[in-house]
Amino acid sequence: MSKQNHKENAKIIHLIVQFFSETFVAMALGYFFGKWLDGFFFPDQTILTIVFLTIGVFAGLRNLIIRAIAYTKGDTDATQDKRH
Helix, strand or coil: CCHHHHHHHHHHHHHHHHHHHHHHHHHHHHHHHHHHHHHHHCCCCCHHHHHHHHHHHHHHHHHHHHHHHHHHCCCCCCCCCCCC
16 A cells, blocks of 8 residues: 555544544533533423434534545645634
């Protein structure tokens, strides 16, 4: 394999690891925030826990899609979120 292939593979692996770590953190924050709010508003139910957990999953997917599109467009640093 050439050095270029190793760089491409490393970028793809980095993208995958970053996706899982961001999604896990977003889900964990959503879970605990939803659980905390459920304690105040819905003590017997887990409505907000499920809502914020779902939002965390979609936030991770959104970040993956943005980075994958930037990577396929040839952006040299696809890990930067460019929301100007």
